[in-house]
Amino acid sequence: MSNIGVVAHAAQDLRIADLGEPAAAPDEAVVEIAYGGVCGSDLHYWRHGAAGLSVLREPMLLGHEVSGVVLTAAADGSGPGAGTRIAVHPLTPHAEGEIPWPVDRPNLAPGSTYLGSALRLPHTQGAFARRVALPARMLHAIPDDLTLERAALAEPAAVAWHAVERAGDVRGKRVVVIGSGPIGLLVVAVARHHGAAEVIATDLEPLPKDLAASLGARAVDARDADAIAALHADVVVESSGTVPGLSAAISAAARGGTVVLLGLQRHGEVAVPLATAITRELSLVGSFRFGAEFDDVIAALADGSLVVDGIVTHIVPATSALEAFRIAGDAAASSKVLLAFDDAATDLASAKNDGTGSVAS
Template identity: 35%
Template structure:
């Protein structure tokens, strides 16, 4: 570690990413310095790149994006715990919460209002050669786990938390709206939870094909098939126990509400571009439907690493493109311009 500067892909303004030399961070006592090996490109990154904001989070100065990251420890802060060693390969949980508020002290730390989350303004992310990270957010991975799988622990955690929030039980029936990376990883987690019937819904046939490989039992292509008719046919006119909305699309929210049985649960994971989405309240009241929001995840990393280390889920089949750090701008353009063929893009900072 003789150098003092590193390369980083910096979003300088919407749709403008520039390669810059920036200082390698010095880890604080409770941090470790990580050489970043793989970073997944997330829909939220693309949103910041295109629009400069998501909801109440606004990019006001140049920012390094990327929060789905893995790498190896190169330096330990003075108080780093004994189980972490230089050279260790790790997955990074990207949200440093305060540990003291009512949410942090009641096992819902994903709701901490003081969280510092990688690549959420004003905090820099991981499209860079090195990142300093609080030691309690750094999780060793098995030697035979790839850096790609380790980076995907982050979006896999969203699917795992969504399934937990939905209270999904073995033998229940599920519909999942939207077969992007989060939808596909929700499919995988629904299968792991023992769902009997898993219906994947999307407009793109190639995404539905991947859904079947990830554990979906049925698919609905909205370009050629009617959602209500298909759900009725598959569930014998009962509707599903749980509907997950992972598309971030108002129509998908409405489709999810319409697909559940009386007394069913609707779990909304996707962040819609519109703050307000019209839903049929009379159905929600008359059928006593539970509507549950999902924000990121909590307490998922150890479980996710354990699940993925068993190789039951072939998570890397969602990777559709690989780019170097210098090609980060091209990776974003690929994600925007070829939505049909793009699922998860990986960027390699080394």
Template identity: 35%
Template sequence: MAAPGQNLAVVVHRAGDLRLEDRPIPEPGPNEVLLRMHSVGICGSDVHYWQHGRIGDFVVKDPMVLGHEASGTVIKVGAGVTHLKPGDRVAIEPGVPRETDEFCKAGRYNLSPTIFFCATPPDDGNLCRYYKHSASYCYKLPDNVTYEEGALIEPLSVGIHACRRAGVTLGSKVFVSGSGPIGLVNVIIAKVMGAAAVVVTDLSASRLQTAKEVGADFTIQIKNETPQEVAAKVESLLGCMPEITVECTGVQACIQASIYATRSGGTLVLVGLGPEMVTVPIVNAAVREVDIRGIFRYCNTWPMAISLLASKRINVKPLVTHRFPLEKALEAFETTKRGEGVKVMLKCDPTDQNP
């Protein structure tokens, strides 16, 4: 069916070994759809698997296709699919439960231990020309939402899930630690959920400028302040301690600053993941009743994100700073590794390189 090079895929074999390979075009099974991929964003986790061959307990043992921030067009539907048809433009939710376990029944399917997740070993991702996926986890895009916006729903979902877990609401004062792509989506979502003021920290002046563009009220460029000094700066800019902090770096000093900064009785959500063991002022949090919460990916976020994009309540377009055709994927990964720009987008359809 496929000519050579027709299903080009970006495959990590082991740490430091990233290749462009031709894969067979898959056939959709019952309740699946075959997609011609359009836009796929590169995530820090993709780069991490390429550089280190593992993230925590998830180890690359066999060649794995990368990519999980994606959108495409339905070209074939499997038996039983009724809500999608060939030609539909869709955004892909990369996590698909394999069984209806206790977590699925409780509406927290992201916590299911057997979940399929794109580009998490041993599951292949969708950074390729053609990809099949569960039809229930493909969401039709309205005509006024671009493919790139569709691909950005995945990182956006991390912001929605984190801000929901944090309890962001009308009038909230929020501190977002870190201004990478995940910090930025948390700024966007906190503002649209009603935050009155958001302060963002980062080492990079250019990333803080982007944070301003997407809605941050205040920014702090970190130099060599102690965690307590960072917390004091946050309080001074907001005029009070924030009741919500969203930590997006995973860096020990930043987690420490986040605890010190959060108002007594407030909530700290840990989004960024660093080393397994970190030293934090846990007693400070405990005696001030600061709730510390984690998040793992997201659940039930795609419909909300699509509504926000379609209504133009949010603008994620400033996040995409680089675009590469799929054939130049290795160059795109190098660009991401160097930390250039914000979001690097790969264009998988050679006949349509538009956003």
């Protein structure tokens, strides 16, 4: 079987290419990818040829939300053995010159690389392919009762987990999530897992609001400024990455509350109602990727305590990647979209999907 991969060349130039067989370094394992989740950054590379400051300057294999099976273990003996089912932690922390960073927070290492990122040159190639060579340390074994399909959510769920924990203990608190895209929905799931007394989620579109409600959140229309201002939340997680969303997050926070800035805002200056943040003594905290939470997320997905039902709305064969990206780019019609790479995953996608490509209930 040819080793197809999903490669971004420039804005609006996404290609399915035969990559040939991967050549593994001694500390790398060859992994057969089962599923890959289409992330917002993947969509940005496809649509704009850039994700923030990360600009495509050479062809790049996309993808960092992946699960699969080890085909060939690393030659140096590190990492899981052949046949192990795994999820991938895509971060490689690196120092950069004399820039300081807290060593116990690897996600803040200034010279870090991330699978499928064009921030550095040469680009860090991703994992949207049938077979890829990956550093063995990135590969985390998953329990037998966790499906590879659900394991593909481990990376974005870890992003959400990290964001909720940046707010501190949310047990018994009112948590508001601004923006109910895939990450926002995972924040809802994590907040409920962590014992929030009430979770409220906002969005513009009916589908994400319905999905948030199915996960146990109260849904509020993002256009209803009065309703948002009346929420008085202990914790607000801004996951939309929009300027209106940031203003709404500050508006929704109770006096003395915490606002977690998860959605990546545009580069440069952004208008923020700081007077409100000051007079309410709000704590504004950033949240970027994740660190050591990955195994906790895998365990919670496996034992069912982290409820993520319905967040995956489409599973599309990797051979139809362009169609998958189009679906993922329509927030009114989809949430998380998975690419199916191997034969078993593709067959499962065909069995689960209805005639429109949606995952049948």
